[in-house]
Amino acid sequence: MPTYNPPLRDMQFVLHELFNVVDELKMLPAHQDIDADTINAVLEEGGKFCSQVIAPLNLSGDSEGCQLNRDTHEVQTPKGFKEAYQQYVEGGWPALSCDPAYGGQGLPFTVNQFFYEMLNSANQAWTMYPGLSHGAYECLHAHGTDDQKKLYLPKLTTGEWTGTMCLTEPHCGTDLGMLRTKAEPQADGSYKITGQKIFISAGEHDFVENIVHLVLARLPDAPQGSKGISLFIVPKFKVNADGSIGERNAIFCSGLEHKMGIHGNSTCQMTLDGAVGTLVGQPHKGLQAMFVMMNAARLGVGNQSLGLTEVAYQNAVTYAKDRLQMRALSGPKAPDKPADPIIHHPDVRKMLLTARAFAEGARMLQAYTVLQLDKAFYSDDEDEKKDAEAELALLTPIIKAFITDNGWIATSHCLQVYGGHGYIHEWGMEQFVRDARINMIYEGTNTVQSLDLLGRKVLQNNGATLKKFGKKIAEFIEEEGTNEAMQEFVNPLADIGDKVTKLTQEIGMKAFANPDEVGAAAVDYLRVVGHLTFAYFFARAAKIALAQEASGDPFYRAKLATARFYFAKLLPETATLIRTARAGLKPLMEMDEALF
Amino acid sequence: MPTYNPPLRDMQFVLHELFNVVDELKMLPAHQDIDADTINAVLEEGGKFCSQVIAPLNLSGDSEGCQLNRDTHEVQTPKGFKEAYQQYVEGGWPALSCDPAYGGQGLPFTVNQFFYEMLNSANQAWTMYPGLSHGAYECLHAHGTDDQKKLYLPKLTTGEWTGTMCLTEPHCGTDLGMLRTKAEPQADGSYKITGQKIFISAGEHDFVENIVHLVLARLPDAPQGSKGISLFIVPKFKVNADGSIGERNAIFCSGLEHKMGIHGNSTCQMTLDGAVGTLVGQPHKGLQAMFVMMNAARLGVGNQSLGLTEVAYQNAVTYAKDRLQMRALSGPKAPDKPADPIIHHPDVRKMLLTARAFAEGARMLQAYTVLQLDKAFYSDDEDEKKDAEAELALLTPIIKAFITDNGWIATSHCLQVYGGHGYIHEWGMEQFVRDARINMIYEGTNTVQSLDLLGRKVLQNNGATLKKFGKKIAEFIEEEGTNEAMQEFVNPLADIGDKVTKLTQEIGMKAFANPDEVGAAAVDYLRVVGHLTFAYFFARAAKIALAQEASGDPFYRAKLATARFYFAKLLPETATLIRTARAGLKPLMEMDEALF
Structure with a gap:
């Protein structure tokens, strides 16, 4: 059975040495009292919970899966899952980054994100129960009425209740504009909701007394398409005005x-048969409201693959x-043993180092991005807030797609190290490989992410946000331009930066003539920009490591x-990606549909 | 549930238009009567069997898996598997390419290989039962005594009995020199064999009355390492001299x-407790004898991933x-429908075309290579035989590793097309994805294949075989050099040819200084050479297609x-691979073992 050791040292490096998050967070009024010791202590305690309580349930959870009782519609989760969740609640973990106004601990999102990396390493399927719940919390916190918040947020904060997001229907996932679930207004201001949802993670389970479903549905007067979708709270058990549990709702x-992986999570088909719900936010604006949850979820999905990459590597x-x-081809490395440990074989090292570099790169990118989330949420400086929001929007699809594609590659390499x-x-x-596969699909497929990056986040504002991010890279290159020891990192970084600029302009020009050129290049483009971010962060990390080399700390x-491995063996993927992106649309469209 | 349509048209193109196999095979005395109609009729009938009998059992076989009765040591295969095998035997399919001297039909290996592609598309797990059996047949045919052949080959030919290969032990797979299973000579010339084997595909099942295990074990006087391994026939039931079944043997x-995939195949731990066996070939020369089987098996594994790629694509x-x-970003393609079919989205096409090009490329490479197998086995011209053997040896690791790595990529892309x-x-x-994963591991991991290619097949003879293959490519380029319509194919082909030559020389030089450089470059190198073969065959196919363009045949x-898609979007992978191969050993070895 796999084991897991929380990578606290590397986390501390990223938080304190690379990004100096304490100083950054202290600038935000809500976090002026934060200090490194608190962060480290939370992660150390959290790491113990993950490695000791959650990780040992991962393999058995996969074997057992979840069981539906078709008479009661109740779902039984794998052995030990429920008890672990009780410990999680008793430890106060659900409240970590929640609003103190509703009982939360108010810690930065950055801390919560690192804690979740460990949860994901330990047990992705289990972690999806509290993970989805946290998404529902954030959506209601942003868009709920005061009454809704008072009724639901305290219970979501303690973890006494959990939440879900009910979006997908059998005929639509990416294209939610086509959804058919109906919401009929009732005289008392509530709605009766009827329809069929699929792929609802943690949709039903035995952890808690109530489940708060956030459901997308269409009002009778709704315009067609994505502008006619509204968001509703539909609790499993109706909630009385005093917060007590009422009668069973018709959901x-x-x-x-039956899935390829994440067997320990209950992925439910949900039937709503006149279930009673209340509207969240404005009518027909449900998709925008849900996007609060989706964007957070996309960061969360990248974090899932970071977690899997780390534990597979270990x-x-x-x-x-x-x-x-x-x-070894160069002669015995362990002459006292009947053969050499396979870590001496160069290709085994290549597979291991690929996973290691993908994990460390992802950890840096995640930390940098979620720090922007803290700034976007907590800053009282409008400019800083806007800048942080823009950068967060730019980097979110990269985190979702680049890290999950890398996670698929890395976990597969780690499997290969084991041979048969x-x-x-x-x-x-x-x-780990099976679990990692879903991350490339849900919360918007990786193709959708790449279209979001190239079409919306880059080309729609003429690359302004990307240029701003590029300016930070250029400044770093300028600073280190005279540092001889840094040339091996700074030169290829400058090179890939120039190539991204050129590629962006080229695709932008082509897209004028045919917007499908965006679709043809987007997936390759996202990986190129992903590598630009990794190259930037690895160069910054190398600068610190070079400065500390004399310390002798291994x-x-x-x-x-x-x-060095990253620059020598992984960054060169961009040589292919740039060529295939430039090859454009024509080779994809030459074949008639009928000839496929 | 997936469906499967045998790609007979493309098979006929590859066999008859591209490689003109009938003319080639007719030169071999054993096949002077072969004709296209026979080949096509066999494949058409075989295709029906695959799509109608075997394919419908694939999904259910995966769900049910195999069950071991721990009291009787018998294994129950999934529902329908046994009955399908009976049909397979009744149809005479096991005998297709077997020696007429033992009841076989004596058809070329080429035909059998195409039939097996279809079996693999239909149901890889099921196909492994007859597949392993065929390997055992070939090994005994090459190395058995006349008595052994008379006793075993007729039953393996009809399919009344099946065979296995028992190599791996818990502590050794790649490194069979470490194996511990012992064979003690008995007074009657037989051996008592004791040991523990794992990962034995089709090791026990309910298809047939007897199973012929080929077991690697060590004689008492065996030298250490791989030069002290002998090969034995160990039947499940002892076989009397008249061919009748005797008492149960102690295997x-x-x-x-419990595996990631191929659930329908019984992957067994086998215990030998003084099981009686007879020696095959010379003492201590078992590994060489087994390599007959392994080389055939490696072609077979490539064929498994070709089959999976094809069916996933369809x-x-x-x-x-x-x-x-x-x-579509460029405007509605199906305005009468609520949304466009996703085949209009460029990235969906890219994923589909990747799978299609990988399947068609693999089919060409497989056909070309197995034609060399026919020549190596059947030719009466010693020079032709030697050339064919050398080319077969060169291309076998490429087929095993390149096609199975591609199969992993392609099946994953096809999964992605389906979204959630x-x-x-x-x-x-x-x-399909789970089944495809094992193909990168068994019969020698893909890293082992790449070391075999670069270290043994290329560098050990100073690239002589590769140069011979390269000469064929150069001749084709020369022929088409003045054909304007072929420039788009011939120019990049010439370019990658030059690059392979240069890369081979570079690595050869570096390997003088440090043999581990071979291990550092081998995996990338194999993919580069794999692309060279695909580029060559796609260029030849394009030549024919251009000549036939006027026919209007779609x-x-x-x-x-x-x-065109292949040259524009897949061949450019070599840009990265050449860079990472050239980056060499240093970035892999810089980190101390303790720091991982």
């Missing part, structure tokens, strides 16, 4: 999906040090070696 | 592996034409479009 789990390293097989044993369930590696030697 | 299935196309979601539905078992796509338009 039921009517089936569980276990593959252990195996590679332990497993004896063949001699990697294919066997008991070793746990194949589960952490910095490892950081330098990982950065 | 038992002691456990079934189903993803159907879904992409049917599923309505969003409008791709993650759901009932659609069948996630099974098949040739599609072939041209696929070739």
